[in-house]
Amino acid sequence: MTGLExxxxxxxxxxxxxxxxxxxxLGLCSFLAISKKIDASVGIGMAVIVVLTITAPINWVLWEFxxxxxxxxxxxxxxxxxxxxxxxxxxxISVIAAMVQLVEMFxxxxxxxxxxxxxxxxxxxxxxxxxxGGSLFMVEREYTISETVVYGFGSGVGFFLAxxxxxxxRYRIRYSNIPPRLRGVGMAMLLTGLLSMAFMAFSGIDL
Amino acid sequence: xxxxxxxxxxxxxxxxxxxxxxxxxxxxxxSALAVTIRLDQAIIMTLAVIFVLCSSNVILSLIRxxxxxxxxxxxxxxxxxxxxxxxxxxxxxxxxxxxxxxxVFVGLIITNCIIxxxxxxxxxxxxxxxxxxxGIGNGFGYGLIIIIVxxxxxxxxxxxxxxxxxxxxxxxxxxxxSWYAAGYENVGLLVLSPGAFIILGLVIWVQREMAGVEExx
Numbered sequence: 001m002t003g004l005e006x007x008x009x010x011x012x013x014x015x016x017x018x019x020x021x022x023x024x025x026l027g028l029c030s031f032l033a034i035s036k037k038i039d040a041s042v043g044i045g046m047a048v049i050v051v052l053t054i055t056a057p058i059n060w061v062l063w064e065f066x067x068x069x070x071x072x073x074x075x076x077x078x079x080x081x082x083x084x085x086x087x088x089x090x091x092x093i094s095v096i097a098a099m100v101q102l103v104e105m106f107x108x109x110x111x112x113x114x115x116x117x118x119x120x121x122x123x124x125x126x127x128x129x130x131x132x133g134g135s136l137f138m139v140e141r142e143y144t145i146s147e148t149v150v151y152g153f154g155s156g157v158g159f160f161l162a163x164x165x166x167x168x169x170r171y172r173i174r175y176s177n178i179p180p181r182l183r184g185v186g187m188a189m190l191l192t193g194l195l196s197m198a199f200m201a202f203s204g205i206d207l
Numbered sequence: 208x209x210x211x212x213x214x215x216x217x218x219x220x221x222x223x224x225x226x227x228x229x230x231x232x233x234x235x236x237x238s239a240l241a242v243t244i245r246l247d248q249a250i251i252m253t254l255a256v257i258f259v260l261c262s263s264n265v266i267l268s269l270i271r272x273x274x275x276x277x278x279x280x281x282x283x284x285x286x287x288x289x290x291x292x293x294x295x296x297x298x299x300x301x302x303x304x305x306x307x308x309x310x311v312f313v314g315l316i317i318t319n320c321i322i323x324x325x326x327x328x329x330x331x332x333x334x335x336x337x338x339x340x341x342g343i344g345n346g347f348g349y350g351l352i353i354i355i356v357x358x359x360x361x362x363x364x365x366x367x368x369x370x371x372x373x374x375x376x377x378x379x380x381x382x383x384x385s386w387y388a389a390g391y392e393n394v395g396l397l398v399l400s401p402g403a404f405i406i407l408g409l410v411i412w413v414q415r416e417m418a419g420v421e422e423x424x
Contacts, residue, residue: 022400024241025238025241025400029233029235033233086292088314089288089291089295089317090292093288093317094284094288127284128318129238131318132317137311181420185233186411187408189404189405189408190405193401193405200401
């Protein structure tokens, strides 16, 4: 496979076939809580795209040059057997928390309007499993740095698509006659099931 | 403090029934779905979550008066992340097959909202023994739901019931060949992700009917 095609394939896979919400169940907490409103869903979707695209490559660099087995050989050959892999969870989550804080400060300084629309969602994102999940999958699948960037961005777009779709459906059915105790989360789960089934139709597409 | 007075009973039983973390507080759904393909995975995951939840609740409750409010999220995250790393390493050492199957979802206990949510809502406001009971209650509430979901997904999706053992799982019961010969078929959809969403949606509905709670949406 040639260069561009390969990246395009990773991208479509991350957006449609292995959608991070609908196929891997990541980020569902905010997915269900925020999809009550469409504009808020667009906001958190954008924030997830930004944070995933930034944190996945940073964590890749840390994994490759600090944490994985034999990663420290660039300091000295004595470290060839050193394996700091057990620190990965703590390091990744701290990077994510710190990056979220940084992005928030950056936005506040340079784009007030963007901050006003995305600002309140950023703290929520630090504990959104899709962000940590993105980094962990990147390690498990042994992506290179450029693949990681594409994968992070693609997963973000996938989250965006899924949450905006669910929010629109929930908006449409707001006056429907649903059994009272199925209302809210129960119904949202069933709708997500149907959405996920629809996204499964993409599986088998190979670029 | 007496351990089994009515207040502590309430702390334990509420989250199992009328304040269930998954179906009513809507916390921790992310991992709840991914590990429900097989019953044994769900049981191990429940044990891991109960361990992390109880220990993090107790630790955070012990240090709650020393945590500055502004940095509490970072402190909570680092306590939880260390505990999860311990669980991850333990699973790798003693239940290697299981840790391969659960893959990244053990790590994702860190961002499981139940743990952060209970720390924030309960452990930082109450003493350690109450926080421990709250951890037990919410852990079992979580476990109850995911064990029900995984039971149905495995039984109707794959036709088996698997209990955890040291290796790849012990098959307790499997649908006999004669049923298949008579025309019974597994519902393959349940093993895939849409099945998880739909079963959990139905379980939430039933649970809310039983607890008698509805959401004002």
